[in-house]
Amino acid sequence: MHKITIFYLLSSLIFALSEDLPLLLVISFDGFGPNYLDRGITPNLKKLYSAGTHAPYLRNVFPTKTFPNHHSIATGLYPAEHGVLGAEIYDLDLGKLKYGPELFEFNKEIAPIWTWNEMSNGKSGCMMWPGTDFSYGENQVNCSFVEKFNVSHPGPWDERVEKAVEWFSAGANLVMLYIEEPDHHGHIYGVDDAQNDILRHLDNFTMFLETKLKKAELWDKMNVILLSDHGMIDTTPSKFINISQFLPAHKEKIYGNSPVLQISPTTAEVDDIYKRLLNASEIEGNSFKVYRNRELPERWHYRNERRTGPITIVAEPGYAFADDMKSAIDWYKKEYNITVNNSTTFGIHGYDNALREMNSLFMAWGPAIKKSYKVPPFDTVDLFHLFCEILKIKPPKNPEISGNRDNILDILIENSNQYGQISGFIIALASLSLAFCFVAAIFYVLVVVRRRREAQTVPDFIYDEPEHTEEQKLLEIGFGSNEKMNVEG
Numbered sequence: 001m002h003k004i005t006i007f008y009l010l011s012s013l014i015f016a017l018s019e020d021l022p023l024l025l026v027i028s029f030d031g032f033g034p035n036y037l038d039r040g041i042t043p044n045l046k047k048l049y050s051a052g053t054h055a056p057y058l059r060n061v062f063p064t065k066t067f068p069n070h071h072s073i074a075t076g077l078y079p080a081e082h083g084v085l086g087a088e089i090y091d092l093d094l095g096k097l098k099y100g101p102e103l104f105e106f107n108k109e110i111a112p113i114w115t116w117n118e119m120s121n122g123k124s125g126c127m128m129w130p131g132t133d134f135s136y137g138e139n140q141v142n143c144s145f146v147e148k149f150n151v152s153h154p155g156p157w158d159e160r161v162e163k164a165v166e167w168f169s170a171g172a173n174l175v176m177l178y179i180e181e182p183d184h185h186g187h188i189y190g191v192d193d194a195q196n197d198i199l200r201h202l203d204n205f206t207m208f209l210e211t212k213l214k215k216a217e218l219w220d221k222m223n224v225i226l227l228s229d230h231g232m233i234d235t236t237p238s239k240f241i242n243i244s245q246f247l248p249a250h251k252e253k254i255y256g257n258s259p260v261l262q263i264s265p266t267t268a269e270v271d272d273i274y275k276r277l278l279n280a281s282e283i284e285g286n287s288f289k290v291y292r293n294r295e296l297p298e299r300w301h302y303r304n305e306r307r308t309g310p311i312t313i314v315a316e317p318g319y320a321f322a323d324d325m326k327s328a329i330d331w332y333k334k335e336y337n338i339t340v341n342n343s344t345t346f347g348i349h350g351y352d353n354a355l356r357e358m359n360s361l362f363m364a365w366g367p368a369i370k371k372s373y374k375v376p377p378f379d380t381v382d383l384f385h386l387f388c389e390i391l392k393i394k395p396p397k398n399p400e401i402s403g404n405r406d407n408i409l410d411i412l413i414e415n416s417n418q419y420g421q422i423s424g425f426i427i428a429l430a431s432l433s434l435a436f437c438f439v440a441a442i443f444y445v446l447v448v449v450r451r452r453r454e455a456q457t458v459p460d461f462i463y464d465e466p467e468h469t470e471e472q473k474l475l476e477i478g479f480g481s482n483e484k485m486n487v488e489g
Contacts, residue, residue, distance in 0.1 A: 021122055021173040022368065024390050025164065025224045027209075028073070028129070028176075029202060030066055031183025031349065033191070033231030034361045041196055042203040044210075045363075048226070052365025053373040053411045060230055060380045062300040063260045063350045064358040066183065069229035069380060070130040071104065074112035074176070076384025076401035078301030082110055084131070085307050090255045090264040092306045099149070101134045106307070111137045111396055113387045117174045118144065120393040125167035125175040127160050132176065145172060151180050157205050165216050174391060179205070183232070183347075188332050190234045190345030223366030223390050227383070231357045232349045233317060237329075238342040240322035241287055241315065246280040247273060257324050259288075259315035259350045262308065270310050277313060288315045300353070301402070317351050366390075370413050378407040386411060 034057045037046055061072045061079055063086060071077075071084040079085045083106025088098050097103045114124035115136040125145035126132030133149055135142040145167045147160070157179060164175045182198045189195065206226075213219040235258075243261065244251045250273065255262040265273045270292075277290040293309040296302050302312075315321060329346070332338055351358050360380070365371075368390050382403035388395045389412060395401050 022390055022392055023168060023218065023222050024174050024366075024387065025168075025222055026073075026174075026176050026387070027224065027226045028070065028178050029182065029226070029228045029361065030178070030180050031186050031230060031232050031347070032202070032228035032361050033357065034228075034359065035231070035357075036182070036195075036199055037361075039196065039199065041200055044203045044207045045226075048206065048210075048365055049363045051372060052224075052363060053370045053375060054363040055375050055377050057356070057359035057377050058227065058362045058380050058383075059377055060353050060358065060360045062302055062353045064230040064353050064355075065257070065260075065350045066229055067099070067103075067130050069360070070178075071112070072380050073227070073229070073383050074114070074129070074131060075110055076113075076381050076395070076403045077110065077399065078381060078402050080301045080304045080308075081399065081402065082106060083304060083307055085302065085304060086256050086260065086262075088256055089307050090262055096255065099130075104131045104134050105136065107399065108136075108138060109398055111141070113384060114143045114174060114176055115141045116388075116396060117391060117393065118142075120391070122174055122391065122393070123170075123172045125164060125172040127164055127175065128154065128178040128180075129176040130178065143176075145170070145175075149178070151184070154180055157201075158208055161205075161209050161212050165212050165218065168218055168222075169216060174387075183349075186232045186347035187328070188336055188338065188346065191232050191347050192234070192345070221367065223364070223368050225364045225383075225386070226361070227363075228361040230349045230360055232347040233351075233357045234345045235318055235320045235325075235348045236343055236345055237322075237325075237340065239287070239319045240325055241284050241319060242322040243277075243280070243313065244323050246276055251323075254323055257350065258320035258348060261313050261321055261323070263311040263313065264309070265311070267310075274311055277311065286316070287319045288313050288321075314352070317355055317357075320346075320348055364411060368412055370411060373411075375410050379403060382407040 036042070037049060060069050062068075063079075065086055067084050067087050068079040071082050072079065075082050084104055088096070089103070091097050091102070094102050111119060112131065114126050114129075114132060117124045118141050119137065119139075123145075124143040126143040127147050128149050130149050132143055132146055147163065160177060160179075164177050167175055179202070181202060182195050185198045186195055210219065213222055243254065247254070247263075250263070250265060250269070253264050255264060263273060263277070274290065274292060281288055281290055291309070291312045291314070293303055293305065293312075296308065296312060302308060313321075325346075329340055332346075333340060338344070349358060353359070359377075362378075380403075381401070382405070384401050385395060385403050385405040386408040389405075389408065395405075
């Protein structure tokens with residue numbers, strides 16, 4: 001009886017420890033610079049910023065573009081490692097790449113957090129997050145719930161929140177939710193007052209999110225990380241540089257988007273084109289820099305022999321390249337009926353990540369997050385460790401995460417990793433104890449059965465039958481004729 005009770009208690013303990021997975025919602029506001037909170041027009045965001053844990057800014061990755069940074073957030077790896085170096089790149093093996101599986105599946109062993117959560121027995125929901133259209137890892141695992149990335153027809157923000165809440169109710173423990181603003185309007189109108197209406201809409205979106213989570217009784221259980229991928233600054237057509245004029249016979253070998261372009265000539269042409277571009281930079285007042293692959297700054301973690309260079313040019317802050325900006329502005333004029341002159345402002349990003357205006361937003365709140373707390377700036381690639389700590393899963397070892405776990409531990413109410421280790425220890429101890437009790441129970445049964453058999457008296461007639469009559473045999477085993485009659489009667 002005691003062993004059955006212990007067995008039941010240990011089983012209940014293991015079930016309780018594994019029953020409720022922590023919940024995590026990661027929201028990205030594309031292009032939301034931390035300084036936008038200082039405009040005094042986002043009271044709901046400011047309230048959450050102060051109520052939970054926040055950093056002055058995140059040190060994002062170079063280039064400070066949407067796809068590289070979202071994939072570094074998702075994988076904990078730098079662009080040189082995950083291979084997503086821009087929205088348009090040239091791959092030496094595959095040729096020109098744009099948004100698609102070939103761009104994101106550079107290394108088959110890489111598992112973004114939504115895939116890693118699935119592989120760790122969780123369920124992930126992916127709402128338009130860049131790269132979640134595709135499967136990852138050796139077993140090609142993707143989210144249990146997916147709305148594909150689509151900025152051309154993104155759909156209302158409130159519907160995305162409602163869908164995310166449905167996914168949590170259906171068993172998801174992680175949801176990645178992408179919002180394309182204020183980046184979209186920032187590109188068209190610049191970063192000044194023209195963006196204020198969009199910032200107010202985002203503030204209302206945050207209040208709507210809180211309302212929906214409370215209605216679904218998820219607010220008190222939900223850990224929320226609200227972040228961005230980059231900031232933005234202004235440029236004007238007067239600061240556009242026409243690179244094609246210096247490379248008239250090589251226009252088709254220019255890839256990427258301002259302010260970072262990849263020049264991919266043949267090996268025999270590299271030296272000549274490199275010299276031409278250095279000369280062009282001087283002519284243009286050193287408004288852009290020219291790099292061979294070996295000259296790219298190590299701190300960028302950008303060099304990838306298949307997908308960078310062999311020549312990279314990077315505009316100085318505030319400058320852009322006319323080669324790609326012209327087509328973008330033509331589209332703005334057509335879609336938004338804007339008038340353009342040399343002083344018209346447009347938003348741009350992608351510059352050196354050491355530029356503070358390029359850095360990104362971070363705030364978090366929920367049951368695992370410290371309240372009213374400020375942490376120093378940390379790196380985008382550290383976020384994968386934070387996700388794992390909150391979800392109580394171990395990060396992958398192959399490839400090893402680039403980020404530093406120590407940078408995020410102070411965000412948590414308790415050392416979540418230690419908590420996870422303690423929980424894991426308890427589960428392991430309980431499992432071992434359960435196994436021990438099971439083996440002990442079997443041993444106990446075998447011993448009891450054996451003792452009972454040994455306690456039984458074996459009649460002599462079994463070994464020496466000729467010396468006993470049939471009546472004696474019945475008497476010796478306690479089953480005489482009277483008992484037999486009673487039973488039959």
